[in-house]
Structure formats: structure tokens, C-alpha cells
Amino acid sequence: MHIPDDLLYTKEHEWVRIKDKTATLGITDYAQGSLGDITFVELPKVNGAVAQFKQYATVESVKAASDVYASVSGKVLKINEELSAHPELINQSPYDKGYFAVIEVSDESDVSRLVSSADYKKYVEGLH
Amino acid sequence: MDLKKTPLINEHERLGAKLAPFGGWFMPIQYSGIISEHNWTRTEASIFDICHMGEFIICADADKSGFNKIVTFDLNAIKPFECRYGFMLNDTGGILDDIIVYRIADRRWMVVANAATIESDEAHFRKHLAPGTDFKNVSAMLGKIDLQGPKSLDVIRRLVAPGVADLGYYKFGHFDLLGEKIIISRTGYTGELGFEIYISNDKVAELWNILLKDTTVKPAGLGARDTLRLEMTYPLYGQDITTETTPIEAGKARFVDLKKDFIGRSALMKNSDPSRRLINFIAKSRRAPRHNYGIFSGGKRVGIVTSGSFSPSLSCGIGMGYVDAPFSVGTEIVLKENDVEIIATVTKGPFYKNGTAKIVEGSHAHTG
Numbered sequence: 001m002h003i004p005d006d007l008l009y010t011k012e013h014e015w016v017r018i019k020d021k022t023a024t025l026g027i028t029d030y031a032q033g034s035l036g037d038i039t040f041v042e043l044p045k046v047n048g049a050v051a052q053f054k055q056y057a058t059v060e061s062v063k064a065a066s067d068v069y070a071s072v073s074g075k076v077l078k079i080n081e082e083l084s085a086h087p088e089l090i091n092q093s094p095y096d097k098g099y100f101a102v103i104e105v106s107d108e109s110d111v112s113r114l115v116s117s118a119d120y121k122k123y124v125e126g127l128h
Numbered sequence: 129m130d131l132k133k134t135p136l137i138n139e140h141e142r143l144g145a146k147l148a149p150f151g152g153w154f155m156p157i158q159y160s161g162i163i164s165e166h167n168w169t170r171t172e173a174s175i176f177d178i179c180h181m182g183e184f185i186i187c188a189d190a191d192k193s194g195f196n197k198i199v200t201f202d203l204n205a206i207k208p209f210e211c212r213y214g215f216m217l218n219d220t221g222g223i224l225d226d227i228i229v230y231r232i233a234d235r236r237w238m239v240v241a242n243a244a245t246i247e248s249d250e251a252h253f254r255k256h257l258a259p260g261t262d263f264k265n266v267s268a269m270l271g272k273i274d275l276q277g278p279k280s281l282d283v284i285r286r287l288v289a290p291g292v293a294d295l296g297y298y299k300f301g302h303f304d305l306l307g308e309k310i311i312i313s314r315t316g317y318t319g320e321l322g323f324e325i326y327i328s329n330d331k332v333a334e335l336w337n338i339l340l341k342d343t344t345v346k347p348a349g350l351g352a353r354d355t356l357r358l359e360m361t362y363p364l365y366g367q368d369i370t371t372e373t374t375p376i377e378a379g380k381a382r383f384v385d386l387k388k389d390f391i392g393r394s395a396l397m398k399n400s401d402p403s404r405r406l407i408n409f410i411a412k413s414r415r416a417p418r419h420n421y422g423i424f425s426g427g428k429r430v431g432i433v434t435s436g437s438f439s440p441s442l443s444c445g446i447g448m449g450y451v452d453a454p455f456s457v458g459t460e461i462v463l464k465e466n467d468v469e470i471i472a473t474v475t476k477g478p479f480y481k482n483g484t485a486k487i488v489e490g491s492h493a494h495t496g
Contacts, residue, residue: 036146036158036161036162036351037161037162037163037164039163039414039416039438040413040414040415040416040438040445042415060414060415060416060438061162062162062163062351062355062416062437062438062440063157063162063351063437064418065416065418065468084414087414
């Protein structure tokens with residue numbers, strides 16, 4: 001299972017790439033593997049607000065629908081439009097082409113509530 | 129409750145299957161992925177572990193034993209080496225199970241039942257068969273592998289006697305395999321050309337591995353089985369059809385012969401044109417309706433979704449459910465739960481129209 005070192009994580013299996021005041025959000029390799037084939041994604045509206053650890057998106061696999069929580073609070077700058085026609089990108093490329101949205105971080109202290117790659121790795125290993 | 133395991137559990141673990149409870153059994157849901165397994169079944173050939181399903185053997189005259197009163201179709205109309213799909217009903221016309229009956233000889237039958245209803249079906253048979261009728265529940269001894277897909281005939285021809293090629297749709301035969309005389313029928317639950325293979329539990333893992341050596345064949349789990357059957361609008365017992373629904377409501381009147389006597393017949397006669405009906409619908413987006421979503425029309429709640437999924441073949445949501453009044457094909461409906469709203473159109477089944485199940489020399493019409 002792939003867990004890139006340069007990202008931060010949540011225990012709900014979301015990842016975030018923070019660069020200055022913008023954050024790119026997605027779900028982890030573990031999450032896409034557990035969900036199986038992803039068939040539909042509902043993303044937030046551009047310019048809308050999202051709140052840390054609150055639902056901001058929905059993913060559906062063949063079997064079920066799941067909530068996705070925002071890793072940080074802020075304003076939605078951009079969403080991954082490709083996902084509406086090609087949700088399988090989340091399975092194929094969870095950390096790159098399968099990203100969900102880009103957020104303008106409103107509170108930098110949100111970062112302190114996220115999990116390092118090393119800790120996330122330990123957490124995922126503990127789930128087996 | 130302890131989950132039961134089929135004789136193929138070690139094979140599933142070795143193949144890296146995701147396993148989950150289903151009807152009291154620990155079953156493979158997927159191996160490589162539901163969509164790839166679904167597509168492989170539609171184009172090549174897949175094997176499914178169906179050992180959890182039940183089989184009963186009845187050696188008796190259909191009428192004298194009372195067997196013919198337990199099923200909705202006329203057993204005497206089945207010729208030896210033919211299968212027939214139909215129902216067992218309760219007194220109020222509710223569906224106890226959907227079954228396939230195999231006529232092995234004039235007075236020898238095999239009944240194939242759903243996994244979750246094996247015990248209740250057995251109790252129903254024992255209650256209604258004439259005392260002393262030779263009835264055996266062989267579910268614990270008999271394994272079953274479904275081989276399904278357009279290439280399945282080539283696979284099975286390489287595996288067993290060439291005579292398999294002559295099997296028409298809903299026919300079966302006895303074949304020599306792995307030192308046993310086994311039953312292979314030209315039946316299935318996917319809409320594709322396919323076979324159901326009944327072999328003793330001792331031999332089922334060996335047969336599974338022989339089939340997997342064929343490069344045309346891949347394993348498929350219950351996830352793909354569900355999307356494949358839903359694309360064909362085949363009902364799933366316990367979900368789309370239950371003791372609370374009748375075959376008429378489920379749109380399955382063609383598997384009910386009202387000219388013969390059977391348990392539940394008078395209830396069906398009393399309500400021969402029920403307003404509640406099972407409808408099929410196709411969503412206008414990739415979002416899938418799910419079990420228990422409400423069905424709305426003109427802002428009013430008119431029914432409930434019983435099965436819903438993403439359709440890998442159509443790349444959109446599909447489903448079925450009961451509505452309180454008939455809806456004509458083409459009507460727009462909304463499927464809702466909380467803030468999720470899916471617009472869909474009432475449509476005729478099957479959703480997937482290129483199934484190969486009946487090719488070569490198809491005979492009986494079938495769903496289920």
C-alpha cells in the first residue's frame with residue numbers, strides 16, 4: 001500500500017498536500033482499496049466553505065456510498081472536474097489524478113490536528 | 129452467530145478475495161474488483177462459488193406425494209433432464225422461496241433453493257409432503273460452481289464430454305468428471321451463456337482449480353453476481369421478493385400456473401390484479417439508488433427501492449422497487465434518501481439486452 005511521505009493524513013483515510021495557504025485533498029490508497037471500484041463522486045461547489053472533519057464530499061462504489069471529510073477548513077478554490085465522468089481515477093491514481101478538491105486554508109492551526117505519514121502508516125497497519 | 133464456510137474457503141483466501149457475511153455464510157464478494165469481474169463475465173467466462181445454495185432430492189410421484197402442491201408450476205409438465213424456475217408460496221401467496229426444479233427421472237427430482245431459506249424450505253416440505261415421502265436435504269454434501277460467460281461452452285467442452293454442447297437452455301445432463309457422475313445444467317443468474325455444475329463437496333476444490341487453469345476463466349464474487357443479475361432484472365430472494373410479496377406483484381406471473389392447485393393459489397386468485405407492482409428504473413446519472421430509498425412521483429412518496437446499483441455495462445444507476453400503483457414505461461420518478469435525489473425513468477427489463485444465455489438453441493423463457 002502506498003503512503004507518500006510528503007503528505008498529511010486523517011484517521012478517516014483522507015490525505016492532504018499543503019503548500020503555502022492551499023491544500024489539495026483526496027482519499028488514500030487504503031481508502032480506495034477498501035471501497036473497491038468507485039463509480040460516482042459528489043464534490044463541493046467551488047467558492048463554497050468546508051469545515052475540518054466535516055463531510056464535504058460523497059463517494060460511491062458498486063456496493064455502497066461513503067462520506068468524505070475535509071482535512072482542513074477553508075474555501076473551495078477548485079474541484080477535480082474529471083472525476084464526474086471518470087471516478088475510476090480515484091482507484092487508479094489516488095494521490096494525483098484522483099484528487100478531490102483544492103482548498104484555501106482558513107486556519108493554519110488545522111494542520112496540528114492531522115497525522116504524519118509515519119503515524120498514518122502505523123495506524124493502517126494496526127487495522128489488519 | 130458462526131458463519132458457515134464453503135469447501136472453497138481456502139481457494140478464496142489464496143486468491144486474495146474480500147470475504148463478507150452473506151445469508152449466514154462467509155462468502156467472497158470480490159477478487160480483482162466487481163467491475164472487472166462483471167465485464168469478464170459478459171465477455172469471457174467466470175466461475176462463482178455457489179456452494180452455499182441448497183439442494184433437496186425428492187424421490188416420489190409429483191401428485192401422490194403432494195410435491196406438486198408445493199410449487200407454482202406443474203411438475204408433470206417437466207420432461208426428464210429439464211429444469212423449471214418457479215416459486216414456493218405460503219397460504220397468503222407470499223413467496224417462501226424461488227427455486228429451480230430438476231426432473232432427474234420420472235420420480236426423481238432435485239430442488240435448488242436459496243442459502244438463507246434452506247431450513248425453512250425443508251420444514252415446509254416436511255410439513256406438506258405426504259408422510260413417508262423420500263425427501264433428502266443434500267445441501268451439506270453437494271457443492272456447486274457456476275460457470276458463466278459467452279466462452280463458458282468452450283471451457284466446459286474442453287473439460288468434460290462434448291455432449292455438453294447439446295444442452296439447450298434450461299436443460300441438464302449427467303456427465304463423468306473426477307470419478308463422479310455429476311449434474312451440469314445450462315442455467316445461471318447472469319444473463320450469459322452458462323452452466324451450473326453440481327459436484328460433491330469433496331471434489332469441488334479440485335474442479336475449481338481445474339477450471340481456473342483455463343486462461344479464459346477467472347473467479348468472480350457475489351458483488352459481480354449481484355450487478356450481473358440486476359442488469360437482467362432477475363429478483364434476489366429476501367430483497368426483491370419475500371414472504372410479503374406475491375409473484376404477481378413481482379411481475380413473475382408467467383412462472384405461476386393458476387390452472388393447477390398449489391399452496392397460495394386461492395390468495396393469488398383473490399388478488400389477481402394487485403395495485404402494488406415491482407418496477408425497473410434507470411437513473412439519469414452514475415449515482416446509484418440503494419436498497420430502501422423512497423420512490424417519489426409528483427412530490428409524493430409512492431414506493432420503495434428493493435435493489436439498486438451502478439450498472440457496469442450501462443455506466444449509470446439502475447434498480448427495481450415496489451410502487452403502490454402501476455407506472456407506465458417512460459414515467460419519470462425520483463429516488464430519494466435524506467438529501468440524495470436521483471432522477472430516473474421507469475423502464476422495461478432487462479437493462480442489459482445483449483446477454484448470451486439463450487443462444488445456440490434456446491428453449492424456455494426465463495428470469496430468476
